[in-house]
Amino acid sequence: MTTNPPPADPPWQKLSAREAGLPVDETLYDGVAPHMEAALRDWIYTNVTEQVAVRVLSKLRISPHGGQGEARRNQLAHSLFRKELLDVVDCALSLNLAADARAAYERLELKTRYPEPFVDPVARLSEVLGEAGSAYQVRSTEDGLERVxxxxxxxxxxxxxxxxxxxxxxxxxxxxxxxxxxxxxxxxxxxxxxxxxxxxxxxxxxxxxxxxxxxxxxxxxxxxxxxxxxxxxxxxxxxxxxxxxxxxxxxxxxxxxxxxxxxxxxxxxxxxxxxxxxxxxxxxxxxxxxxxxxxxxxxxxx
Known part of the structure; x- marks a missing residue:
């Protein structure tokens, strides 16, 4: 016997818009709109490891500003132009970032019984893009971005x-x-x-x-x-x-x-x-x- 999935929650609206009876804003934003910049930079800094950061800089043909390790991650997250951030995310996903993050957490958990819950980087990125109304989403294969x-x-x-x-x-x-x-x-x-x-x-x-x-x-x-x-x-x-x-x-x-x-x-x-x-x-x-x-x-x- 199969059961129907529960109905999806209605899209969130600002209180002022709900009270005014306005339709849901379903605008999709190309590129990196100003309102999504901070969340994307935070995702990059939190989820792109130092090793992946070096590879992303190389694949995107971006010259390092100097320093090692953490400096590369900071450069990707905080020093690039806003319009470059989706390229960074897309490139990081292509380098198997999601699977590497899960494997690293499992190794840590097995070794130390790490108490903190695992935050899946792809699930979090999907939230960031969806909440901001991005015209892009994570591919089902988790190896890049595609248009919604x-x-x-x-x-x-x-x-x-x-x-x-x-x-x-x-x-x-x-x-x-x-x-x-x-x-x-x-x-x-x-x-x-x-x-x-x-x-x-x-x-x-x-x-x-x-x-x-x-x-x-x-x-x-x-x-x-x-x-x-x-x-x-x-x-x-x-x-x-x-x-x-x-x-x-x-x-x-x-x-x-x-x-x-x-x-x-x-x-x-x-x-x-x-x-x-x-x-x-x-x-x-x-x-x-x-x-x-x-x-x-x-x-x-x-």
Whole structure:
């Protein structure tokens, strides 16, 4: 028997706003807004060890101001410009900060029965970012920051990858996850995100529609569906209460394929992929991966 989780607490509002009947302020702030600066600096100073601080300075190409050990940690927490703080946090997370902190506490607790409760650095950081209305959150993998996206949308993309994986298409799951991370990273890589999104769909579509093709591409799949549309149908019914045609799926695949404008250089229509296009491609790919993996497109019975 399963039970429903308790309802989430309503977002906090200032007393004056509650009494005035104002809506909840759901503004998300890019970068480091002034009101979140102190909390971020405190998190960095509290959770970034001296050893990690040295590596963060190196990876971010920041010259040390002098001194050793504690001076490096102080430099990261207190001497950098406000706009640099999210880069410090993102970099520290990429260096396995969370796992190292947990392991260090466990060693200390086993050795000395340390009485103080463990404060998880990722949980505390999530609180800091959430309470301040940051446009960024900690990735589920705890190895960096990503843009805040509606939880329902995030879950739909995750589910698409799981569905593909369950049907033996683990590459599609990995590519879709990589595309998401690159599209919503603190410093996005739109071109790479788009390419991974397209390849996620290829991993599911090519063996489904072109099992005997030795060098299939999503473009080949599009051409095949255009020419052999009469052989397929959707599980969704159309206005005549019969299985709908595959035209919608074909159009979705064509859009993803043609939108990959940086695939080849030198052509008249070649162009860089924008952040907005990359995000759209990731969500389009998630839908296609889910549909094709779940059997939404079926061969017509003779």
């Amino acid at each position: 996206v509606d939880a329902t949308v995030t879950e739909a993309a995750r589910k698409a990858g799981e569905t593909a994986d369950a049907t033996g298409r683990s590459v599609a799951k990995a590519r879709l996850r990589a595309a998401w991370l690159k599209a919503y990273a603190l410093h996005p890589d739109p071109g790479a995100a788009y390419a991974d999104a397209l390849r996620a769909v290829e991993d599911v579509a090519c063996p489904l529609f072109l099992p005997s093709n030795s060098r299939p591409t999503l473009g080949n799949v599009r051409s095949h569906l255009e020419q052999a549309a009469h052989k397929y149908e959707l599980v969704i019914q159309d206005e005549n209460a019969v299985p709908a045609s595959v035209d919608t799926v074909t159009a979705m695949i064509a859009l993803l394929w043609h939108g990959h404008r940086d695939r080849h250089e030198g052509g008249p229509s070649s162009a860089p992929i924008s952040e907005e296009a990359a995000k759209a491609a990731v969500h389009l790919a998630a839908t296609l991966v889910q549909w094709l993996s779940a059997g939404v497109v079926q061969r017509k019975t003779p």
